[in-house]
Amino acid sequence: MAATKNRSSFKAAIQIEQEEFARRRGALLDALRGSIGLVLAGEADANLHHPFAAHAHFTYLTGLVDEPGAALLFDGKNANPARRVQLFLRPLNPEREKWDGFRPEIGGELRARAGIETIFRTNMLPTQLLDAAKRAKSLTLLMPLAAHNSPVSGDLEIFRRTAERIPNCSINDGTTILNAMRACKSKAEVACIQEAGRITGLGFAAAFANLRPNMNEFELQRHVETGYHQGGSRELAFRTIAGGGFNSTVLHYHANDQVLRDGDLVCLDSGAKWCGYSADVTRTLPVNGKFTGRQREIHDLVLAAQTAAIRACKPGARFHHIDEAARAVIRRAGLADAFIHSIGHHLGLETHDANPDAPLQAGAVITIEPGVYLPDEKIGVRIEDDILITARGPVTLTSDIPRSSKEIETAMARARSISKPKRG
Numbered sequence: 048m049a050a051t052k053n054r055s056s057f058k059a060a061i062q063i064e065q066e067e068f069a070r071r072r073g074a075l076l077d078a079l080r081g082s083i084g085l086v087l088a089g090e091a092d093a094n095l096h097h098p099f100a101a102h103a104h105f106t107y108l109t110g111l112v113d114e115p116g117a118a119l120l121f122d123g124k125n126a127n128p129a130r131r132v133q134l135f136l137r138p139l140n141p142e143r144e145k146w147d148g149f150r151p152e153i154g155g156e157l158r159a160r161a162g163i164e165t166i167f168r169t170n171m172l173p174t175q176l177l178d179a180a181k182r183a184k185s186l187t188l189l190m191p192l193a194a195h196n197s198p199v200s201g202d203l204e205i206f207r208r209t210a211e212r213i214p215n216c217s218i219n220d221g222t223t224i225l226n227a228m229r230a231c232k233s234k235a236e237v238a239c240i241q242e243a244g245r246i247t248g249l250g251f252a253a254a255f256a257n258l259r260p261n262m263n264e265f266e267l268q269r270h271v272e273t274g275y276h277q278g279g280s281r282e283l284a285f286r287t288i289a290g291g292g293f294n295s296t297v298l299h300y301h302a303n304d305q306v307l308r309d310g311d312l313v314c315l316d317s318g319a320k321w322c323g324y325s326a327d328v329t330r331t332l333p334v335n336g337k338f339t340g341r342q343r344e345i346h347d348l349v350l351a352a353q354t355a356a357i358r359a360c361k362p363g364a365r366f367h368h369i370d371e372a373a374r375a376v377i378r379r380a381g382l383a384d385a386f387i388h389s390i391g392h393h394l395g396l397e398t399h400d401a402n403p404d405a406p407l408q409a410g411a412v413i414t415i416e417p418g419v420y421l422p423d424e425k426i427g428v429r430i431e432d433d434i435l436i437t438a439r440g441p442v443t444l445t446s447d448i449p450r451s452s453k454e455i456e457t458a459m460a461r462a463r464s465i466s467k468p469k470r471g
């Protein structure tokens with residue numbers, strides 16, 4: 048098969064150096080201390096309703112995004128160093144690949160592209176895992192545990208069957224290991240999130256320039272997302288929320304099909320992806336370019352809450368400390384019951400990224416997104432930015448996107464004076 052054909056579906060979508068992926072796998076091997084770990088890419092949606100997205104643990108360790116059914120085996124006690132990490136890929140199926148795209152044979156080119164020396168087809172996994180488990184007598188769960196109403200996590204299911212066949216083989220909980228690793232971003236990962244934030248700024252600039260009374264919410268959404276495409280981003284971090292008037296108070300509003308009315312606010316919560324990493328930004332805009340007194344009062348309050356929360360973002364802080372910093376500001380204004388969600392989440396390969404449930408460390412990237420929702424007044428205000436935690440203080444990666452009521456009005460007025468609205 049011509050492995051040079053330029054139509055391979057086997058690609059590393061994240062532009063992070065192979066050495067970094069190798070370092071991550073090495074760190075995981077160290078953390079496993081000889082116990083066996085198995086990281087699964089997951090399955091594709093057979094109905095093509097959703098594009099395949101490998102589990103983020105798998106992508107984090109390989110950079111691979113398009114090999115459904117793949118698995119990564121960690122066997123730290125293998126005498127052969129080249130076999131301590133083994134990648135398993137589904138067998139080639141030329142008939143299926145006529146539909147789904149070319150996949151390369153196992154060989155030097157594939158090894159070089161994956162940066163992994165030992166690659167097998169998945170039909171080899173049972174015997175390789177058995178050999179490894181006989182040696183280690185210890186299996187460590189790395190994939191997230193499932194709730195009782197969901198299927199058992201894939202590695203637990205495989206490990207249970209393996210442990211049944213090997214005397215004195217234990218199954219241990221290591222499900223915090225990869226969450227903790229992923230929560231501390233490398234320089235390259237921060238650069239990807241920063242670039243996603245920069246491109247998100249282009250989309251928001253298009254919103255500032257084109258928002259007009261009587262436009263539909265989906266038109267505003269289209270302007271934002273066109274800005275991302277023009278900035279070079281193909282993928283959204285999540286479905287854009289563009290909710291005007293009452294809909295600005297609906298946290299995960301997705302219909303985006305109502306007319307934006309003169310005098311209302313629109314809550315715009317959106318983000319581009321870059322090289323697999325997400326940005327997640329919210330701005331609340333006056334549809335006609337000018338906040339009313341009451342809208343400005345609420346907007347300024349939410350900004351004060353966000354400022355207090357960002358100030359509390361330091362290594363060692365926990366989300367509930369940061370949440371309380373914002374909530375205290377809103378409580379003092381008598382609106383405690385109007386802040387109905389929590390302050391934020393980790394951000395990375397997933398928009399709601401792996402949460403280690405531990406104090407924040409330098410290198411974490413989180414969102415800070417307080418909101419006040421007053422449905423009776425058709426006022427929902429959320430302000431969301433992406434924050435890098437450092438020992439020298441928080442760094443707002445999305446600070447270039449106009450944020451205060453005054454900055455937003457100025458940006459909208461300026462953008463409107465230099466661009467006629469693009470409708471259609």
Ligand code: GLY
Binds near residue numbers: 285317416431
């Ligand atoms: N857009 C979802 C969130 O902000 O978490």
Ligand code: MN
Binds near residue numbers: 316317327328329431
């Ligand atoms: Mn958001």
Ligand code: MN
Binds near residue numbers: 327391392414416431
């Ligand atoms: Mn968010």
